[in-house]
Amino acid sequence: MTFLELFWSFFQIGLFSIGGGNASLPLIQAxxxxxxxxxxxxxxxDIVAIAEITPGPIGINSATFVGTKIAGLPGAIVATLGCILPSCIIVLTLAYFYKKLKDHPLMQGVLGGLRPAVVxxxxxxxxxxxxLVLFPAGAGTSxxxxxxxxFVLSFIVMRIWKPNPIYVMLGSGxxxxGCYLLLP
Incomplete structure (x- = not known):
């Protein structure tokens, strides 16, 4: 049953993750x-942070990490397959229709409507x-x-100097x- 639950959960995540990896975070969390x-x-x-710094899409990385934690290597394979299967089917179908209808006003309307939802x-x-970063013990705590x-330092560095995000993540880490080890 665990394998079926893993597959079905990540199949749903893969099916409804419109807009890319970060847009799937609320679905993964749910x-x-x-x-x-x-x-x-x-x-x-922690999984989000690890998935962000490892190569590959965040949904697939999350599926692999969660599958491994729940049911080892077979769980990782099942969860990852569940996550990528909908995308494969949807992309093949959409590529066919997009090629035929890319200039149609209805297609442009759909794409225009999806952008705000993804944001x-x-x-x-x-x-x-x-x-969670600001209140690690829960909202309303110190x-x-x-x-x-x-957070503020990383945000400022990204906005002003626009470095490679990997360097910002490594620097923040x-x-x-250092701060968490040295400061009480």
């Missing part, structure tokens, strides 16, 4: 944290993780000033390690 309780919110944030999904996921400073 399935693995809220519905099944496979991970805590803190573990989910809202990404913003929702980002705000959820930001709250602020994690180190996490807050690292090293600064965080």
């Amino acid at each position: 399935q693995i944290v809220e519905l099944h309780g496979w991970l805590s919110m803190t573990e989910f944030a 809202s999904l990404i913003t929702s996921a980002g705000l959820g993780i930001l709250v 602020i994690d000033y180190i996490g807050c400073c690292l 090293l600064l965080g390690m």
Whole structure:
């Protein structure tokens, strides 16, 4: 039953992850944290951080990590297949229709309508993780000033100098390690 649950959960994530990896974060959170309780919110944030710094799409990386935690290597394979199968089917179907209808006003309307929804999904996921960074013990608790400073510093560096995000993640990880080890 676990394999079927893993496959079906990640199949749904793969099916409804319109807009790319970050847009799928609320769906992943709903399935693995809220519905099944496979991970805590803190573990989910850790998985997101790891999935962001490893090569590949965040949904597939998350499926692999969660599948491994729940049922080892076979669980990772089942969850990953569940995540990619809908995309394969949808992309092949859409490529066919897009080639035929790319200049049609209806197609342009659909694409124009999807853009704002994708932005809202990404913003929702980002705000959820930001709250976890600022209040690691839960909303309404004391602020994690180190996490807050690292967030602001990373945001400023990205907006002003626009470096490779990998360098910002590595720098934040090293600064965080130093700060959390040295400061009480």
